[in-house]
Amino acid sequence: MVIPAGTCGQASGANDLIAAAEKEILLCGLDKNIRVRVTGCHGFCEMEPSVLIEPDNTFYPQVKPDDIPRLIKAVLDGKILEDLLLVSEEGKKYYHQNDLPFYQTQVRSILAAHEKIDPLSIANYIENDGYSAIAEVLENGAPEAILAEVKNSNLRGRGGAGFPTGKKWEMLANQSNGSGKYLICNADEGDPGAYMDRSVLEGNPHSIIEGMLLGAYATGATAGVIYVRKEYPLAIKHLELALTQAAEYGLLGDDILGKGFSFNLSLAKGAGAFVCGEETALIRSIEGKMGEPRQRPPFPITKGLYRKPTAINNVETWANIPIIIRQGAKKFTGVGTRNNSGTKIFSLVGKIKNTGLVEVPMGITLKEIIYGIGGGPSAKAKIKAVQTGGPSGGCIPTARFDLAIDYDSLVDAGSIMGSGGMIVMDEHTCMVDVAKYFMAFLKDESCGKCFTCRKGTQRMYELLEDISQGKGTLKHLELLKELAEVVKDTTMCGLGQTASNPVLSTLRYFRDEYLAHIEKQQCPAGVCKALITYSINENCTGCGMCVSVCSEEAISGLRKQRYKIDSDKCIKCGTCKGVCKFEAIEVS
Amino acid sequence: MIKDITQSEATEDGITDKQIDALIAKHQTDRNGVIDILEAIQASYGYLPPHALRIVAKKMNRSLVDIYGVATFYQAFSLRPKGKHRIVVCLGTACHVRGAPAIVEEFERQLGIKAGETTPDMKYTLETVNCLGACALGPIVVVDERYYSKVIPTQVRDIINNSHSGDRDTADSHQQQKTIGEAVPS
Numbered sequence: 001m002v003i004p005a006g007t008c009g010q011a012s013g014a015n016d017l018i019a020a021a022e023k024e025i026l027l028c029g030l031d032k033n034i035r036v037r038v039t040g041c042h043g044f045c046e047m048e049p050s051v052l053i054e055p056d057n058t059f060y061p062q063v064k065p066d067d068i069p070r071l072i073k074a075v076l077d078g079k080i081l082e083d084l085l086l087v088s089e090e091g092k093k094y095y096h097q098n099d100l101p102f103y104q105t106q107v108r109s110i111l112a113a114h115e116k117i118d119p120l121s122i123a124n125y126i127e128n129d130g131y132s133a134i135a136e137v138l139e140n141g142a143p144e145a146i147l148a149e150v151k152n153s154n155l156r157g158r159g160g161a162g163f164p165t166g167k168k169w170e171m172l173a174n175q176s177n178g179s180g181k182y183l184i185c186n187a188d189e190g191d192p193g194a195y196m197d198r199s200v201l202e203g204n205p206h207s208i209i210e211g212m213l214l215g216a217y218a219t220g221a222t223a224g225v226i227y228v229r230k231e232y233p234l235a236i237k238h239l240e241l242a243l244t245q246a247a248e249y250g251l252l253g254d255d256i257l258g259k260g261f262s263f264n265l266s267l268a269k270g271a272g273a274f275v276c277g278e279e280t281a282l283i284r285s286i287e288g289k290m291g292e293p294r295q296r297p298p299f300p301i302t303k304g305l306y307r308k309p310t311a312i313n314n315v316e317t318w319a320n321i322p323i324i325i326r327q328g329a330k331k332f333t334g335v336g337t338r339n340n341s342g343t344k345i346f347s348l349v350g351k352i353k354n355t356g357l358v359e360v361p362m363g364i365t366l367k368e369i370i371y372g373i374g375g376g377p378s379a380k381a382k383i384k385a386v387q388t389g390g391p392s393g394g395c396i397p398t399a400r401f402d403l404a405i406d407y408d409s410l411v412d413a414g415s416i417m418g419s420g421g422m423i424v425m426d427e428h429t430c431m432v433d434v435a436k437y438f439m440a441f442l443k444d445e446s447c448g449k450c451f452t453c454r455k456g457t458q459r460m461y462e463l464l465e466d467i468s469q470g471k472g473t474l475k476h477l478e479l480l481k482e483l484a485e486v487v488k489d490t491t492m493c494g495l496g497q498t499a500s501n502p503v504l505s506t507l508r509y510f511r512d513e514y515l516a517h518i519e520k521q522q523c524p525a526g527v528c529k530a531l532i533t534y535s536i537n538e539n540c541t542g543c544g545m546c547v548s549v550c551s552e553e554a555i556s557g558l559r560k561q562r563y564k565i566d567s568d569k570c571i572k573c574g575t576c577k578g579v580c581k582f583e584a585i586e587v588s
Numbered sequence: 589m590i591k592d593i594t595q596s597e598a599t600e601d602g603i604t605d606k607q608i609d610a611l612i613a614k615h616q617t618d619r620n621g622v623i624d625i626l627e628a629i630q631a632s633y634g635y636l637p638p639h640a641l642r643i644v645a646k647k648m649n650r651s652l653v654d655i656y657g658v659a660t661f662y663q664a665f666s667l668r669p670k671g672k673h674r675i676v677v678c679l680g681t682a683c684h685v686r687g688a689p690a691i692v693e694e695f696e697r698q699l700g701i702k703a704g705e706t707t708p709d710m711k712y713t714l715e716t717v718n719c720l721g722a723c724a725l726g727p728i729v730v731v732d733e734r735y736y737s738k739v740i741p742t743q744v745r746d747i748i749n750n751s752h753s754g755d756r757d758t759a760d761s762h763q764q765q766k767t768i769g770e771a772v773p774s
Contacts, residue, residue, distance in 0.1 A: 008722045011735035045724030192680030195721035230627070230664050231720055233733075271623050272663030274718060288622035289654075290661040347723055349682035355724035387681065421723075423681045437684050441718065447661075549742050551697055573697075574690050575741040 001034055001075065002052040002115055006041030006202045007234050008195075013065075014049040020065035024072050033076055040114045040203020040238075043357040044102055047086065052097060052115060059097040061086045101354075105372055107335055107343050108359045110319050114203035119238045122245040125206040131251060133325040134213045138259040146218040147173060150321065152329035154341040159186055159277075159314030160389065160418040161494075162340075162407035168311050171301045172219040175309035182310040183215050183224040185318050188282060190229065190274040191390025192441070194421030196345035196357055197315035201228065201235035204319070205242035209265060211318035213251065214325055216263040219311060224263065227282055229270040239267055274391075274445035278493045279304075279312045281447070292447045293493035314419065316345060336362035340406035344417070350387075350424040353378045367401040370424060381426040385509070389418030391438045391445075392498030394505025395431060414505040416498065430527035431510040432517055436464040438502035446495065453496030456487035460503055467514060469530040470521040477514060481507060526587035529572045534565050539584035546576035546585065603633065608643045622648055622658060626665055634670040663717075671706040671713035673751045675699075676730040680719030683726035687740075691727050692716060694741040698748060712748070 001021060005014035021036045044050065047061035053075055060071065060081070067084060074081045086094045094100050118124045125131070137146055151166030175181060185208055189197040201208065212224050228236055243265060246252045254262045268286045275281045276291040283305050285291040304310025320342060324332050333341040340362035346369065349355050353375035360369060366386060370376070377383045385395045394415035396403065403409055407417050425434065443457040463480045466472045484500035484507075491497055507514065516522045523531040536546075542560040554570040557563035565576075565585075577585040611632065615624040622644070629640050636659050645652040659665045677683075677692045692703055695714050699707055706713040722728050725737035731751045739747070 007720070007735070008724055011722050011725050011728065011737045045722075048724075189721065190718065192684075192719035193682045193723050195719075195723055198721040231717060269624065269627065270662075271627065271665060272717075273661060285623065288658070290657050292661075349723040349726070350685050355682075390681070421681065423685060423723075425685055429685050434681075434685070437681070445718075551694075573693055573741060574687070575694070578740050579742055 001072070002037045002039055002054060004040065004042045004048065004050060004052075004114070005038050006199055007232070008041055008045045009048045009050075010234070012045075012048040012062075016065045017049050017051065017063055017068060020068040021072065024069050028072075030072065030076070034072060037118055038120075039117060040119050041199040041357065042114055043106075043108070043111050043199075043359070044100070044354065045356040046354050047356075056095075057097045058095060059086065059100065060084045101375065102356070102358075102373055105364070105368060106359050107361050109323055109335070109343050110200065110204075110207075110316070110345060111357060111359045113207065114199070117204055117206075119203055119205055120241060122206060122242065122249060125204070129326065130206055130322075131210055133322045134210050134217070134251070135257060137214060137217060137325065138257055138261060141259070143173070143218045143220070146214055146325060149325060149329045150218065153324045153332045154329075154339065155317065155320055155324060155332070156340065156407060157314055158316035158320070158344065158419070160392070160416060162417060165313060165317055168301065168313070169215065169219050172221065172309055172311040175302065177220050177222075180223060180308050181219065181221040182305045182308055183212055183219070183221045184279075184282070184286070184305065184310060184312040185212060185224070185226040185315060186277065186279070186282060186312050187226055187228040187232075187235070187315045188270050188277040189232075189315070189419060190277045190445075191392075191419045191421050193349055193387070193423045194347050194390060194419040196347055196420055198232045198235050199345075199357055200315050200319050201232065202238050205235075205238045206246065207322055208239075208315060208318045209242060209246050209252070211321035212265060213256070213263055214321050215311070215313070215318070217261060221311070222263065224265045225268050225286055225305065226265065227268045227270060227276075227286055229276075230272055236267070236269065243267060273447075274441075275447045275493070275495050278495060281493070282312065283310065290447075292449050293495075295492055316420075337404070337406060339408070344405075344420055346420045346422045348374050348422050348424070350422075351378050351381070351383065351426040351429065352376070352424040362406050363404045365401065366396065366403050366405060369405075369422070370401065374424065377424075377426055379426065379428075381428050383424055383426050384429060385425045385431070387415075387423040387425060387434065387502075388421065389416035389498075389501070390421050391441050392416055392494065392501055393418045393421075394501040395425070395434065395509060396505070397509040400509075414508055415501065428525050428527070430468075430523050430525035431506045431513045432464060432468050432523070433525070433527045435502050435506045436461065436468055439464055439499075442495070442499045446499075450491045450493075450496055452487050453491040453499060456483055456491075456496075457499055459483055460487070460500075464503070467517050468523070468528040470517060470528075472514075472518040474518060476518070477507070477511075532572060532587050533567050534570055534572060534574075534576070535567075535586050535588065536563050536565055536584050537586050538562065539582045541582055541584070543581075545579045545581070549575050549579050551575070603637055603639060605643060607632075608640045609647070612644060612647050616648070622650070622655065623662070626655075626659060630665055635666045635668055638667070669706070669710070671710050673712050673732055674715065675712055675748075675751070676715045676717050676720075677703070678718075678720045678722070678726065678728040678730075679716045680721075680723055680726065682723035683719075683728055686726045686738075688727040690741050691729065691739055691744065694744040695748075698744055712751075 051060040051063045116128050155165045156162040273291045276285045278293045281291040281293040300310040336342050343359050345359045358373050385397045387395045439461040443461050446453045448454045463476050484503045488500045540562040547555045552569050554566045611628045615621050645655040703716045727739045729736040729739045
């Protein structure tokens with residue numbers, strides 16, 4: 001009995017399921033017949049808390065603690081509880097996890113391991129081929145061979161920029177090893193809407209350690225640091241335990257597995273600064289300084305942490321390394337496209353039916369992900385766009401959903417791969433508001449070192465604020481575009497250079513929405529507060545629900561008759577719309 | 589000036605030099621550890637008392653302005669005391685498009701404070717965060733480490749009341765932030 005309990009699982013109540021299952025097993029003395037394995041996230045977050053029954057992989061979505069006793073009984077009797085299965089809109093029951101449309105087109109080379117592994121147990125990782133790659137490599141003793149394998153795999157950095165990992169490692173291997181070299185795992189997953197790194201750290205922390213061990217052996221690095229953001233307490237907990245266990249098993253420290261190879265790995269915690277995902281800022285943060293980026297060159301590969309040669313890779317990149325070494329570069333390149341090999345994990349969130357983490361081969365189209373795996377829109381409203389790449393990325397409209405996703409095609413479309421966040425937006429999402437949201441984020445997170453980033457993001461935010469309040473003019477759009485180009489061209493680090501993407505991409509694809517705000521003083525999506533009014537239509541039954549929740553006493557009328565909203569008192573909080581069961585509250 | 593203050597036994601907060609020294613000793617590494625030290629101080633007192641910053645600067649051989657720079661650069665640190673209950677509303681993109689701004693506004697109305705502020709009775713601090721990485725369940729609210737998923741504005745009052753009832757719940761309370769003046773674990 002497998003119960004996923006990552007942060008999202010726990011937030012949906014997985015802990016109650018685990019407690020119920022353990023209690024039932026203990027009470028009935030069933031510990032020889034059934035075992036509970038608590039794992040990290042399997043990806044299908046929408047259906048959590050879920051239960052998976054091995055060996056048949058029967059999938060039970062959104063299980064309640066009260067169902068656990070009869071579920072356990074059914075498992076022991078070899079039966080399936082039909083009433084708890086997931087049912088499609090057409091009434092089709094899904095028995096096995098692999099039958100679910102959500103999983104069918106995925107290629108889960110990283111995420112599938114999360115089902116098999118208890119992240120708190122190193123023994124469990126080893127049973128599942130864990131640390132076999134590093135053990136074999138140390139036995140054969142050929143660092144060049146690993147380097148060649150990673151180069152041949154064409155693996156590109158999963159953090160977003162897509163720099164070839166093998167090339168980066170080769171550069172580090174070529175640095176003289178006078179006073180030490182470093183490896184860093186960048187787990188400062190700051191992009192809002194992306195959480196695949198958290199999932200891997202929570203669900204399979206040893207795979208990161210093994211990846212870094214392989215990297216160290218290939219490049220001659222002597223020490224490593226995993227930099228995790230503080231907002232991921234469970235990931236930190238699992239990593240700390242994994243590091244201790246690995247050291248106890250002789251897999252970290254001096255003379256690893258008795259082969260004379262040494263590598264020390266430690267953990268550094270971020271303290272809530274988005275810019276620290278930028279490599280030079282991250283290095284400064286580990287050094288205990290303010291996380292301000294610095295001019296490159298010199299690149300970290302020559303002068304990095306404590307001024308020593310340093311290679312920095314993202315969590316997902318490291319997680320791919322043991323897989324490449326175990327299965328060989330040839331098999332790895334068999335998935336994906338020519339210049340973009342392997343799989344990529346995306347977090348499919350926002351206005352989508354099947355939210356969760358999806359791992360797909362590079363080159364798959366947006367359409368396949370959003371309508372196939374994702375199952376289309378979550379509500380009645382049509383999907384309008386998808387935002388990729390976090391605050392550095394852009395919005396791609398439905399008209400371009402045939403786009404095959406890889407590092408290069410997304411840049412052509414005005415966005416970036418980024419760490420893999422995919423936020424789906426529908427007709428009730430205002431693109432001006434989205435651009436304003438990202439600009440508010442970036443102006444707060446700009447470290448302030450470059451003038452054009454510090455002031456540019458602030459001014460762009462003010463222009464967008466004006467437009468969202470109906471105070472914008474066509475001149476605002478011209479200025480916005482000009483400013484966006486200037487900020488892009490004149491800032492030092494990645495944050496500033498890509499800060500304009502949310503503005504430029506929405507201007508490129510959704511200019512009509514900007515114009516509606518400016519010329520007609522309208523917000524077509526009904527989001528921008530200054531431009532909308534709430535009213536009650538003839539669907540109103542006079543139930544009084546809205547009256548009871550309105551904090552401003554703006555709704556009045558007689559019971560069982562149509563109520564009215566006083567627009568002078570209304571603060572447009574939307575609470576009434578949320579509680580109305582009759583779709584009687586309109587936004588116009 | 590710095591010397592005078594650090595030599596005092598205890599400040600008006602009831603924090604002694606010894607307590608801060610213990611935290612520094614525990615988290616200092618051969619190379620550094622300033623951020624870990626500040627984090628430990630913040631976890632113990634709920635904020636970074638000015639007095640503690642002076643001790644850290646002195647012990648770590650760094651200037652006070654340098655330590656102050658680090659303390660103000662990162663969002664996790666606060667120079668002002670925080671309330672007993674910490675309410676965090678996620679404002680990640682996924683939460684944003686699903687209505688998180690309305691949740692923040694509702695908390696602001698109910699508590700009578702703005703995001704980032706603490707109620708005058710020191711009971712609640714309302715914070716926003718850029719992303720908690722539980723995007724599938726947005727909008728997310730975390731109160732004293734307890735996660736609430738798919739929150740709607742009408743649940744806000746219950747969430748506040750719930751945190752209050754947790755006061756007597758011993759299972760929860762050990763996770764809650766220690767209030768100022770409590771002993772620091774050595």
